[in-house]
Amino acid sequence: MPYYQTWEEFARAAEKLYLTDPMKVRVVLKYRHCDGNLCIKVTDDAVCLQYKTDQAQDVKKIEKLHGKLMRLMVSKESGAMETD
């Protein structure tokens, strides 16, 4: 289970993996305040991609990717969303 060294590579691989089979892929976020780190995992139970960080600046990037994947999951064909 490899931990990616660069955020760029991880983000690209994660999105690519999700697009191959949206129904199979799940995203897991594990946060440990006592150790001060956050780990994100994207897997389809065959391939597993992981990224770990203790930098606050990475939190925003992880947040964005997480939100992006969420949006992909709930977007319909027409692309309509956030109808608040």
Add this chain to the structure above:
Amino acid sequence: MVLLENDSFLTELTRLFQKCRTSGSVAITLKKYDGRTKPVPRKGYPENYEPADNKCLLRASDGKKKISTVAYSNLLRAHMDGLKKKDKKSKGKKTKATQ
């Protein structure tokens, strides 16, 4: 596994984060959800469920307590906002190490 409404889920999630400040981890899982409420039927049996394309399942756990919710497209923004406030506040370990 407790299934909650979106607002209660956010509240409970905040509580989970607060509980785990001194020890333990909070795991959040996100997965696309197609609206099934029954297990996949055996071969030859009709599968009748209404396919939905705009939902996803959100689960959270601290190792002991588990909560979950179904999020629709218009509630995602709210969720991400709730999460961001918690994380930014508590992750002050190493900010901008690479000035």
